Amino acid sequence: xxxxxxxxxxxxxxxxxxxxxxxxxxxxxxxxxxxxxxxxxxxxxxxxxxxxxxxxxxxxxxxxxxxxxxxxxxxxxxxxxxxxxxxxxxxxxxxxxxxxxxxxxxxxxxxxxxxxxxxxxxxxxxxxxxxxxxxxxxxxxxxxxxxxxxxxxxxxxxxxxxxxxxxxxxxxxxxxxxxxxxxxxxxxxxxxxxxxxxxxxxxxxxxxxxxxxxxxxxxxxxxxxxxxxxxxxxxxxxxxxxxxxxxxxxxxxxxxxxxxxxxxxxxxxxxxxxxxxxxxxxxxxxxxxxxxxxxxxxxxxxxxxxxxxxxxxxxxxxxxxxxxxxxxxxxxxxxxxxxxxxxxxxxxxxxxxxxxxxxxxxxxxxxxxxxxxxxxxxxxxxxxxxxxxxxxxxxxxxxxxxx
Ligand SMILES: Nc1ncnc2c1ncn2[C@@H]1O[C@H](COP(=O)(O)OP(=O)(O)O)[C@@H](O)[C@H]1O
Ligand SMILES: [Mg+2]
Numbered sequence: 001x002x003x004x005x006x007x008x009x010x011x012x013x014x015x016x017x018x019x020x021x022x023x024x025x026x027x028x029x030x031x032x033x034x035x036x037x038x039x040x041x042x043x044x045x046x047x048x049x050x051x052x053x054x055x056x057x058x059x060x061x062x063x064x065x066x067x068x069x070x071x072x073x074x075x076x077x078x079x080x081x082x083x084x085x086x087x088x089x090x091x092x093x094x095x096x097x098x099x100x101x102x103x104x105x106x107x108x109x110x111x112x113x114x115x116x117x118x119x120x121x122x123x124x125x126x127x128x129x130x131x132x133x134x135x136x137x138x139x140x141x142x143x144x145x146x147x148x149x150x151x152x153x154x155x156x157x158x159x160x161x162x163x164x165x166x167x168x169x170x171x172x173x174x175x176x177x178x179x180x181x182x183x184x185x186x187x188x189x190x191x192x193x194x195x196x197x198x199x200x201x202x203x204x205x206x207x208x209x210x211x212x213x214x215x216x217x218x219x220x221x222x223x224x225x226x227x228x229x230x231x232x233x234x235x236x237x238x239x240x241x242x243x244x245x246x247x248x249x250x251x252x253x254x255x256x257x258x259x260x261x262x263x264x265x266x267x268x269x270x271x272x273x274x275x276x277x278x279x280x281x282x283x284x285x286x287x288x289x290x291x292x293x294x295x296x297x298x299x300x301x302x303x304x305x306x307x308x309x310x311x312x313x314x315x316x317x318x319x320x321x322x323x324x325x326x327x328x329x330x331x332x333x334x335x336x337x338x339x340x341x342x343x344x345x346x347x348x349x350x351x352x353x354x355x356x357x358x359x360x361x362x363x364x365x366x367x368x369x370x371x372x373x374x375x376x377x378x379x380x381x382x383x384x385x386x387x388x389x390x391x392x393x394x395x396x397x398x399x400x401x402x403x
Contacts, residue, residue, distance in 0.1 A: 003041045003060055004106045007033045010043050010058055019101055019110060020047055020054060038232075039272075040073070044113055055113040060106070071164075072272035073109040077102035079224075079271050082158055089148055095141045097235070097269045117267065118238050121231035124293060128315065130323035137266045138234060138286065139330030142226075145268065146279040147335045149224035159276050170227060170275035173354050174216030177209065191364040198360055198370050201378065211385040212357075215350045218343060225277035226268060229285040237265035279335075280344055284351025286327060287395060290320045291356060291380060300372035317394070325396050346388045349395065353384030 005013055010033055014020045031049055036042040040059050047054040061069040080099045083089045098112040120138070124130065149155045159169075180202055188196070202208065226233070297314030328348075331338075338344055356377045363374060384391050392398055 003062065005043060005058060005060055005108065007035060007043065010045060013108075014045065014047075014056070014058075014110075017101060017103065017110075019056070020050055038270075046113075055115055056100075057111045057113040059109045059111070061108075063107075069107040071107075073107050074102065074104060075164075075274065076270070076272045077109055078162070079274050082155075085158075086154055092145060092148055094264050095144060095267055096271075097267055114235060114237075114267070116237055116239070117235040119232045120234040120236050121289075123236055123238075124231060130320055132322050132326035134236060134266075135323040135326040136330035137264065139327040139332075140334045141264060141266045141268055142229070142282055142286070143331045143334035143338075145226070146223045146282070147337065150279075150335075150337065151222055155224060156276065169221045170225065170277035170281070171216055171219045171221075172227070172277075172281055172351070172358070173212050173219060176354060176358055177212045177216055180209070180212075192367055192369060195364040195370045198364060198374065198378070202357075205382070207386055208357075208382050211350065211382075212354060215347065215354060215385065218347060219278045220280075220341060220343075220347075221277050223276070223279055225275055225279060226271060226282050227273040227275050227277060227285075228270060229268070229282045229289075231286075231289045233268065233270040235267040235269055278347065278351075279338065280347035281351045283328070283331060283348045284353075285355050287324065287348060287352035288355035288359070290324055291352065292359065292377070294320060295373055295376050295380065298373075298376065300376055321395070321397060325398075328396050345392065345396075345398075349388040349391050350385050352395075353381040353386075353388075356381030356384070 011020075011031070032046045034044050036044045036057070038059075040061055042060070043058040045054075045056045045058060047056070059073055061071075061073050063069055077099060080096060083092050083096065097114070099109060100112060101110040102108070120134070123134075180199070183199060187199070191198075294315050294317050299314075360370070360374045360377050360381075364370060368374075
């Protein structure tokens with residue numbers, strides 16, 4: 001069996017683990033369990049009959065054929081525990097999810113499910129609005145994590161004490177370069193037939209491979225990094241009564257989180273892939289998130305000229321640019337030390353390109369076709385990787401200083 005818990009047995013598991021009382025489980029019609037598929041097989045449990053009502057997200061890791069797990073949920077739990085250890089990290093708690101229980105034997109992590117929150121992917125896709133206040137909050141939250149752990153000897157000592165830390169720290173570009181240089185015949189069973197086209201295009205393109213190798217060499221590991229900062233791993237607090245100033249989007253209040261008295265409205269969740277790494281990768285992943293929304297909104301077709309395609313974009317790039325600018329500006333303001341790293345912006349742009357290339361591969365692993373969206377992702381990713389300086393004005397409206 002690949003998973004321990006199902007919608008049928010999860011309630012008795014919660015009672016067994018004393019997360020809820022067994023007399024709370026009277027098969028009350030108010031209680032409900034639904035599956036929430038993500039990377040993991042997650043269960044969302046609403047215990048409305050308990051006092052007070054409990055809402056829990058039960059995450060469980062998939063097991064391979066020999067019954068083993070990767071250990072990602074254990075790693076996520078370890079980080080949450082560690083970040084309670086030092087006073088200088090206390091500030092981070094408010095930006096994290098509320099994990100309440102970890103079962104190492106069964107690789108099950110339980111978190112409080114936050115009813116008033118929505119993930120940012122859902123918010124952006126549903127509203128098609130990109131308020132700069134939200135982007136600024138995301139930039140601030142990410143910078144706070146990076147800065148609190150930046151060159152931090154206590155964090156690093158703990159990191160090196162972990163058994164798995166004998167492996168070198170994270171370098172997504174070098175890992176991708178390596179993976180793409182060592183393709184094995186097993187790959188043909190993993191990806192759809194036309195997916196081979198992606199590997200063919202990559203192998204013919206020595207400039208692209210060289211840019212990825214260079215990015216791997218430029219990797220600067222210096223702080224805690226999330227390493228999977230897709231928009232659906234960011235939660236946004238929604239207050240139904242707050243209209244957002246000026247943007248016409250109901251459900252958000254203007255910049256309330258800038259008050260130190262109020263909790264932040266952003267939480268960075270799903271820290272399974274965290275590592276000691278290069279902060280430019282997290283910021284680049286966010287930039288790639290915007291670009292994916294843009295590319296998916298293009299009416300891509302071999303018959304339509306690219307100029308026409310761009311005019312018809314459901315989500316033109318210039319609608320996203322203010323949000324991208326606010327993200328970067330808030331990040332830089334909250335983490336001024338990053339200015340010492342003269343290559344940082346260039347790496348952010350290149351990492352965004354890398355993330356687009358990696359996403360093509362992930363799509364293929366999920367048996368999605370190598371379609372026009374993937375081809376466009378490859379083209380845009382290549383441009384960002386090979387010409388980061390000239391891509392900067394398009395993304396952020398700024399020109400980088402030459403080194
Ligand atoms: N604490 C939470 N409160 C509210 N929603 C959550 C919470 N944690 C996760 N979610 C929602 O569930 C989804 C899956 O959770 P996540 O931790 O990202 O799991 P996975 O590792 O399977 O991607 C998220 O994208 C988000 O929409
Ligand atoms: Mg997730």
